Amino acid sequence: xxxxxxxxxCFVIMPFGDKVDKEGKTIHFDDVYDTFIEPTVRETGVECxxxxxxxxxxxxxxxxxxxxxxxDVAVVDITMLNxxxxxxxxxxxxxxxxxxxxxxxxxxxxxxxxSGFTIVSYKLDDPVVLKQAAELIQTMINNGLANVxxxxxxxxxxxxxxxxxxxSQLINKKQFIAYPLVQVPGKQIGIIxxxxxxxxxxxxxxxxxxxxxxxxRPYERSISGVIRYMGAKKNKAGKIKEDTIAQELFDGMEExxxxxxxxxxxxxPAT
Numbered sequence: 001x002x003x004x005x006x007x008x009x010c011f012v013i014m015p016f017g018d019k020v021d022k023e024g025k026t027i028h029f030d031d032v033y034d035t036f037i038e039p040t041v042r043e044t045g046v047e048c049x050x051x052x053x054x055x056x057x058x059x060x061x062x063x064x065x066x067x068x069x070x071x072d073v074a075v076v077d078i079t080m081l082n083x084x085x086x087x088x089x090x091x092x093x094x095x096x097x098x099x100x101x102x103x104x105x106x107x108x109x110x111x112x113x114x115s116g117f118t119i120v121s122y123k124l125d126d127p128v129v130l131k132q133a134a135e136l137i138q139t140m141i142n143n144g145l146a147n148v149x150x151x152x153x154x155x156x157x158x159x160x161x162x163x164x165x166x167x168s169q170l171i172n173k174k175q176f177i178a179y180p181l182v183q184v185p186g187k188q189i190g191i192i193x194x195x196x197x198x199x200x201x202x203x204x205x206x207x208x209x210x211x212x213x214x215x216x217r218p219y220e221r222s223i224s225g226v227i228r229y230m231g232a233k234k235n236k237a238g239k240i241k242e243d244t245i246a247q248e249l250f251d252g253m254e255e256x257x258x259x260x261x262x263x264x265x266x267x268x269p270a271t
Contacts (some may be wrong), residue, residue, distance in 0.1 A: 007046075007047050008045070008046045008047065008072040008073070008145065009046065009047045009048075009049055009067070009070070009071045009072055009073070010041045010046045010047065010048050010071055010073035010074065010075055010141070011049050011050075011051075011067040011068060011070075011071035011073070011074050011075075012033060012037055012038075012041075012048060012049065012050045012074075012075045012076075012077070013068070013074060013075070013076040013077070013085055013088045013089060013092070014029055014032070014033065014037070014050070014075075014076070014077035014079075014085065015027075015029045015077070015079070015080050015082055015085065016029060016030065016052050017029060017030060018030075019080050021079070021080065021105075027079065027080070027105065029077070029079075031124065032077065032105075032122075032124065033050060035124070036122060036124065036130060036133075036134070037075055037077070037103075038050075039134075040133075040134040040137050040138060041073070041075065041137070041138075041141065043134075043138060044138050044141045044142055046072065046073055046141060046145075049067055049071065051063055051064045051067065065091070068088060068091050068092050068095065068096075069095045069096065069164070071096075072099065072145060073099045073100075073101065073141055073144065073145070074092045074096070074099070074100045074101065075101050075103060075137070076088070076089045076092070076100065076101065076102050076103065077103050077104065077105075078102060078103070078104050078108065078110075078111075078114070078119070079103075079104045079105040079108050081108070081109070081111065086111075089102070089114075092153075093153040093154060093155050093156075094153075094155050094164070095164045096153065096164075097151040097152075097153045097155075097156040097162075098144050098148065098150060098151055098152045098153065099140065099141060099144030099145060099152065100152055100153065101120065101137055101140050101141065101144075102114065102117055102118070102119045102120070103119065103120040103121070103122060103133070103137070104119055104120070104121055104122075105121070105122060105123065105124075106121040106122065106123045106126075106129065108121075117152075118140075120133050120136050120137055120140075121133065122134075171193045171194060172194060172195065173193060173194055174192070174193060174194030174195070174198055174199075175192070175193045175194065176190055176191070176192050177190055177191045177192075177193070178190040196223070196226050196227070196230070197226075197230050214249075215227070215228045215245070215246055215249065216228070218232060218240060218243065218246075227245065228243070228245050228246055231244055231245040232244055232245065232246075
Protein backbone atom coordinates (compact mmCIF):
# COMPACT_ATOMS: atom_id res chain seq x y z
CA UNK A 1 0.00 0.00 0.00
CA UNK A 2 1.57 3.32 -1.07
CA UNK A 3 1.34 6.25 1.31
CA UNK A 4 1.82 8.72 -1.56
CA UNK A 5 -1.38 9.73 -3.36
CA UNK A 6 -1.23 9.43 -7.14
CA UNK A 7 -2.54 12.96 -7.63
CA UNK A 8 -0.27 15.91 -6.87
CA UNK A 9 -1.29 17.86 -3.80
CA CYS A 10 -1.00 21.41 -2.48
CA PHE A 11 -1.00 21.99 1.27
CA VAL A 12 -2.37 25.41 2.24
CA ILE A 13 -0.89 27.04 5.34
CA MET A 14 -3.05 29.95 6.49
CA PRO A 15 -5.26 31.29 9.30
CA PHE A 16 -8.75 29.82 9.70
CA GLY A 17 -12.07 31.59 10.13
CA ASP A 18 -12.42 35.34 10.69
CA LYS A 19 -9.46 37.43 11.87
CA VAL A 20 -9.15 41.16 12.55
CA ASP A 21 -6.07 42.87 11.12
CA LYS A 22 -4.13 45.73 12.74
CA GLU A 23 -6.39 48.28 11.01
CA GLY A 24 -9.48 46.70 12.57
CA LYS A 25 -10.69 45.15 9.33
CA THR A 26 -12.18 41.63 9.49
CA ILE A 27 -10.71 39.19 7.01
CA HIS A 28 -12.78 36.12 6.18
CA PHE A 29 -10.03 33.58 5.54
CA ASP A 30 -12.44 30.78 4.76
CA ASP A 31 -13.66 32.93 1.85
CA VAL A 32 -10.04 33.50 0.80
CA TYR A 33 -9.57 29.74 0.66
CA ASP A 34 -12.92 28.79 -0.87
CA THR A 35 -13.18 31.51 -3.54
CA PHE A 36 -9.53 32.24 -4.35
CA ILE A 37 -6.85 29.77 -3.25
CA GLU A 38 -8.61 26.43 -3.80
CA PRO A 39 -10.08 27.24 -7.25
CA THR A 40 -6.76 28.76 -8.37
CA VAL A 41 -4.77 25.69 -7.40
CA ARG A 42 -7.39 23.25 -8.73
CA GLU A 43 -7.13 24.75 -12.22
CA THR A 44 -3.51 23.51 -12.39
CA GLY A 45 -4.68 19.93 -11.80
CA VAL A 46 -3.34 19.89 -8.26
CA GLU A 47 -5.56 18.85 -5.33
CA CYS A 48 -5.85 21.43 -2.53
CA UNK A 49 -5.59 20.36 1.12
CA UNK A 50 -6.15 22.46 4.24
CA UNK A 51 -5.52 20.93 7.64
CA UNK A 52 -8.92 21.70 9.19
CA UNK A 53 -10.72 20.23 6.16
CA UNK A 54 -9.11 16.77 6.42
CA UNK A 55 -11.89 14.48 7.67
CA UNK A 56 -10.10 11.56 9.28
CA UNK A 57 -9.03 10.28 12.68
CA UNK A 58 -5.83 11.35 14.38
CA UNK A 59 -4.39 14.58 15.77
CA UNK A 60 -4.34 17.74 13.67
CA UNK A 61 -0.62 18.26 14.27
CA UNK A 62 0.30 14.88 12.77
CA UNK A 63 -1.75 15.70 9.67
CA UNK A 64 -0.09 19.11 9.44
CA UNK A 65 3.47 17.77 9.73
CA UNK A 66 2.81 14.98 7.24
CA UNK A 67 1.34 17.30 4.63
CA UNK A 68 4.03 19.97 5.08
CA UNK A 69 6.55 17.27 4.14
CA UNK A 70 4.49 15.26 1.66
CA UNK A 71 2.69 17.87 -0.46
CA ASP A 72 4.13 18.67 -3.87
CA VAL A 73 3.16 22.33 -3.46
CA ALA A 74 2.61 24.59 -0.46
CA VAL A 75 0.74 27.90 -0.50
CA VAL A 76 1.44 30.01 2.59
CA ASP A 77 -0.72 33.04 3.45
CA ILE A 78 1.25 35.39 5.75
CA THR A 79 -1.41 38.14 5.85
CA MET A 80 -1.87 38.08 9.64
CA LEU A 81 1.88 37.66 10.34
CA ASN A 82 0.75 34.68 12.41
CA UNK A 83 3.56 32.92 14.36
CA UNK A 84 2.03 29.51 13.60
CA UNK A 85 2.07 30.26 9.87
CA UNK A 86 5.72 31.33 9.98
CA UNK A 87 6.62 28.23 12.01
CA UNK A 88 5.04 26.02 9.37
CA UNK A 89 6.66 28.03 6.56
CA UNK A 90 10.04 27.43 8.21
CA UNK A 91 9.28 23.72 8.45
CA UNK A 92 8.33 23.60 4.78
CA UNK A 93 11.55 25.36 3.74
CA UNK A 94 13.50 22.83 5.84
CA UNK A 95 11.97 19.65 4.43
CA UNK A 96 11.14 20.63 0.82
CA UNK A 97 13.38 22.48 -1.59
CA UNK A 98 10.41 23.59 -3.75
CA UNK A 99 7.50 24.47 -4.58
CA UNK A 100 6.57 26.89 -1.74
CA UNK A 101 4.48 29.92 -2.70
CA UNK A 102 4.00 32.82 -0.28
CA UNK A 103 0.92 35.02 -0.61
CA UNK A 104 -0.52 37.96 1.30
CA UNK A 105 -3.41 40.37 1.21
CA UNK A 106 -2.26 43.61 -0.41
CA UNK A 107 -0.86 46.08 2.14
CA UNK A 108 0.61 43.51 4.54
CA UNK A 109 3.93 44.64 5.99
CA UNK A 110 6.51 42.06 4.96
CA UNK A 111 8.95 40.99 7.72
CA UNK A 112 12.65 41.59 6.93
CA UNK A 113 13.61 37.88 6.95
CA UNK A 114 11.36 37.07 3.99
CA SER A 115 11.47 40.43 2.22
CA GLY A 116 13.64 38.97 -0.52
CA PHE A 117 11.11 36.34 -1.57
CA THR A 118 8.58 36.62 -4.37
CA ILE A 119 5.31 37.22 -2.53
CA VAL A 120 2.00 37.26 -4.37
CA SER A 121 -0.41 40.01 -3.27
CA TYR A 122 -4.17 39.62 -3.66
CA LYS A 123 -7.31 41.69 -3.04
CA LEU A 124 -10.61 39.82 -2.81
CA ASP A 125 -12.57 42.99 -3.65
CA ASP A 126 -10.50 43.82 -6.75
CA PRO A 127 -11.23 41.38 -9.63
CA VAL A 128 -8.30 42.63 -11.72
CA VAL A 129 -5.71 42.22 -8.95
CA LEU A 130 -7.25 38.88 -7.95
CA LYS A 131 -7.04 37.55 -11.50
CA GLN A 132 -3.41 38.64 -11.81
CA ALA A 133 -2.58 36.99 -8.48
CA ALA A 134 -4.28 33.74 -9.53
CA GLU A 135 -2.40 33.65 -12.84
CA LEU A 136 0.94 34.27 -11.08
CA ILE A 137 0.27 31.48 -8.54
CA GLN A 138 -0.63 29.06 -11.35
CA THR A 139 2.52 29.97 -13.27
CA MET A 140 4.66 29.42 -10.16
CA ILE A 141 3.02 26.04 -9.54
CA ASN A 142 3.45 24.86 -13.12
CA ASN A 143 7.04 26.09 -13.39
CA GLY A 144 7.99 24.68 -10.02
CA LEU A 145 6.58 21.23 -10.74
CA ALA A 146 8.20 21.21 -14.18
CA ASN A 147 11.64 22.01 -12.74
CA VAL A 148 11.96 20.04 -9.52
CA UNK A 149 15.72 20.63 -9.35
CA UNK A 150 15.27 24.37 -8.88
CA UNK A 151 15.04 25.46 -5.25
CA UNK A 152 12.96 28.25 -3.72
CA UNK A 153 13.99 27.37 -0.14
CA UNK A 154 16.64 29.51 1.61
CA UNK A 155 17.69 26.42 3.58
CA UNK A 156 18.60 24.53 0.44
CA UNK A 157 20.28 27.64 -0.89
CA UNK A 158 22.78 27.42 1.97
CA UNK A 159 22.81 23.59 2.18
CA UNK A 160 22.34 22.44 -1.44
CA UNK A 161 23.21 18.83 -0.60
CA UNK A 162 20.68 18.57 2.23
CA UNK A 163 18.46 15.51 1.92
CA UNK A 164 15.29 14.84 3.89
CA UNK A 165 13.99 11.34 3.37
CA UNK A 166 11.03 9.43 4.70
CA UNK A 167 12.74 6.18 5.66
CA SER A 168 9.55 4.43 6.79
CA GLN A 169 9.21 1.04 5.14
CA LEU A 170 6.61 -1.66 5.14
CA ILE A 171 7.53 -4.67 7.27
CA ASN A 172 6.46 -7.54 5.05
CA LYS A 173 7.78 -10.38 7.18
CA LYS A 174 5.19 -11.83 9.52
CA GLN A 175 6.65 -12.39 12.95
CA PHE A 176 5.20 -12.75 16.45
CA ILE A 177 7.28 -11.16 19.21
CA ALA A 178 5.99 -12.19 22.64
CA TYR A 179 6.66 -10.67 26.04
CA PRO A 180 5.63 -12.72 29.13
CA LEU A 181 3.59 -10.96 31.81
CA VAL A 182 5.53 -11.50 35.02
CA GLN A 183 2.58 -10.78 37.29
CA VAL A 184 0.28 -13.10 35.31
CA PRO A 185 1.97 -16.49 34.91
CA GLY A 186 1.24 -18.24 31.63
CA LYS A 187 0.08 -15.05 29.91
CA GLN A 188 1.92 -12.91 27.42
CA ILE A 189 1.52 -9.83 25.30
CA GLY A 190 2.99 -9.58 21.83
CA ILE A 191 3.56 -7.72 18.60
CA ILE A 192 2.71 -9.16 15.19
CA UNK A 193 4.59 -7.67 12.26
CA UNK A 194 3.75 -7.84 8.57
CA UNK A 195 0.75 -7.05 6.41
CA UNK A 196 -2.31 -6.39 8.56
CA UNK A 197 -4.60 -8.38 6.27
CA UNK A 198 -2.56 -11.53 7.02
CA UNK A 199 -2.93 -11.23 10.80
CA UNK A 200 -5.55 -13.83 11.78
CA UNK A 201 -4.34 -15.02 15.17
CA UNK A 202 -6.14 -12.45 17.35
CA UNK A 203 -9.55 -12.79 18.95
CA UNK A 204 -10.05 -9.17 20.04
CA UNK A 205 -9.11 -5.91 18.38
CA UNK A 206 -8.77 -2.81 20.61
CA UNK A 207 -9.22 0.40 18.64
CA UNK A 208 -7.13 3.14 20.22
CA UNK A 209 -7.65 5.67 17.45
CA UNK A 210 -11.27 6.62 17.86
CA UNK A 211 -13.94 7.19 20.47
CA UNK A 212 -17.44 5.82 20.92
CA UNK A 213 -16.57 2.85 18.67
CA UNK A 214 -16.45 5.02 15.55
CA UNK A 215 -13.92 3.92 12.93
CA UNK A 216 -11.98 5.89 10.35
CA ARG A 217 -13.26 5.81 6.78
CA PRO A 218 -12.34 2.55 4.99
CA TYR A 219 -9.98 4.15 2.46
CA GLU A 220 -7.96 6.21 4.94
CA ARG A 221 -4.35 5.54 5.95
CA SER A 222 -5.06 4.34 9.47
CA ILE A 223 -5.30 1.01 11.29
CA SER A 224 -9.03 1.25 11.90
CA GLY A 225 -9.62 2.32 8.29
CA VAL A 226 -7.68 -0.69 6.96
CA ILE A 227 -9.47 -3.09 9.29
CA ARG A 228 -12.82 -1.65 8.27
CA TYR A 229 -11.98 -2.09 4.59
CA MET A 230 -10.59 -5.62 4.97
CA GLY A 231 -13.66 -6.73 6.93
CA ALA A 232 -16.17 -5.37 4.44
CA LYS A 233 -17.85 -7.32 1.66
CA LYS A 234 -16.48 -6.12 -1.68
CA ASN A 235 -17.24 -6.61 -5.35
CA LYS A 236 -14.74 -7.87 -7.94
CA ALA A 237 -13.35 -4.35 -8.38
CA GLY A 238 -12.60 -4.08 -4.67
CA LYS A 239 -15.38 -1.58 -3.99
CA ILE A 240 -17.30 -1.99 -0.73
CA LYS A 241 -20.76 -3.48 -1.10
CA GLU A 242 -21.49 -3.92 2.61
CA ASP A 243 -19.63 -2.15 5.42
CA THR A 244 -19.99 -5.11 7.78
CA ILE A 245 -17.70 -4.11 10.68
CA ALA A 246 -18.96 -0.53 10.89
CA GLN A 247 -22.59 -1.72 10.79
CA GLU A 248 -21.96 -4.32 13.49
CA LEU A 249 -20.34 -1.71 15.73
CA PHE A 250 -23.21 0.69 15.11
CA ASP A 251 -25.79 -1.96 15.98
CA GLY A 252 -23.87 -2.91 19.12
CA MET A 253 -23.56 0.68 20.29
CA GLU A 254 -27.24 1.34 19.58
CA GLU A 255 -28.27 -1.64 21.74
CA UNK A 256 -25.87 -0.48 24.46
CA UNK A 257 -27.32 3.04 24.46
CA UNK A 258 -30.86 1.66 24.71
CA UNK A 259 -29.77 -0.54 27.62
CA UNK A 260 -28.11 2.38 29.42
CA UNK A 261 -31.18 4.59 28.98
CA UNK A 262 -33.41 1.80 30.25
CA UNK A 263 -31.29 1.28 33.40
CA UNK A 264 -31.11 5.01 34.02
CA UNK A 265 -34.88 5.45 33.71
CA UNK A 266 -35.49 2.69 36.28
CA UNK A 267 -33.03 4.27 38.76
CA UNK A 268 -34.32 7.83 38.63
CA PRO A 269 -37.42 8.25 40.84
CA ALA A 270 -40.49 9.77 39.24
CA THR A 271 -41.21 13.34 40.26
